[in-house]
Amino acid sequence: MQVLSIIIIHKKVFSSQQICEWKTSGTPPKGLNPIGDPNGDGSGGGDTGFEYPEPPQNPCEKIKAQKTDQGYKDKVSELDHDSIFQKNTETGFAAAYGPQTNYERLKIITDDKLKMPEGNKYFAYIHVHLDKEGAIKIFSPADVHTFLLKCVRNAKEKGNMSDAYAMVITSQGNYMLKxxxxxxxxxxxxxSTWKESYDRKYLELIENNKLTQENIEKIFTQFLKETINISGLEVYKIDKTTGNPSINLNTTEKTILYTLYHVHNNILI
Structure with a gap:
């Protein structure tokens, strides 16, 4: 399968930090009538939306609380291994609502393409990106699309949109969409617009021999803000040891990449 508000600033920083800040400006008035995709086939649509939006919840705290789910921890531990990254085929799990959260394997379509199970009970997924040459070790446009089309919409119908998440586990870092x-x-x-922009940006990195993880994160955050530009869509870099969302600051006087960002009402915070 091929996903933060981001802020890029120039500033001298003397220490690294782990921060998870979140702000909200409240719930918009009733009468919202979003337009979606009646097909629901994953090819570029949404659903018919809803009229009364839910008050947003703090995604930082939701991620931290998620660590108490033993099933979640077990699946992350199962996937976050060098032996998994060296395989030829991606793998992963979908999380489903039930008396307790159930985890079911994602269907393998091709070596690099997975599919969510059918049904509206699935509110999240966890998967890996492999250590193949030229592999992009962060979310793909298809990953983002699946999250918004399936996970968020299903969570709205069966639970709460704040339950929804998508996670990609790579040898260079773990990332989560909320x-x-x-x-x-x-x-x-x-x-199609997302994919064209994404492919062009990363092809430039590959052709210029600049496919470092720092550049992958930087380009991805630009892609989210400039191309996708959906208010409330957030990506977090997840600490591999603690499982907490983090903001990593370097310690030199150069451009600082905040690997956690929020876009709320089209404002970076």
Whole structure:
């Protein structure tokens, strides 16, 4: 399968930090009528939306609380291994609502393509990106699309949108998508534009021999803000040891990449 607000600043920093800040400006008035994709086939749409948005919840605390789910911890531990990254085929799990959260394997379509199980009970997924030559070790446009089309919409119907998440585990870092918006986004016809922009940006890195993880993160955050630009869509870099969301600051006087960002009402915070 091929996903933070981001802030890029120039500043001298003397220490690294782990920070998880989140702000919200409240719930918009009723009457929201988002347009979606009636097909629901994952090819570039959404659903028909809803009228009364839920108050957004703090995604930072949701991620931290998630660590208490033994099933979640077990699946992350199972996937976060060098032996998994060296395989030829991606693998992963979908999380489903039930008396307790159930984890089911994602269906393998090709070596680099997985599919969510059918049904509306699945609110999250966890998967790996492999250590193949030229592999992009962060979310792909398809990953982001699946999260917004399936996970967030299913969570709205069966639970709460703040339950939804997508996680990609790589040898160079673990990342998680969350959503704290009101659900008023439209996906119809967007995917091809996302993919074209994403492929072009990363091809430039590969051709210029600059495919470092720092550059991968930087380009991805630009892609989220400039190309996808959905209010409330957040990506977190997850600490491999603690499992907490983090902001990593370097200690030199140069451009600082905040690997956690929020886009809320189209404002970086």
């Amino acid at each position: 959503y704290s918006g009101n659900g008023g986004y439209t996906l119809a016809g967007q995917y």
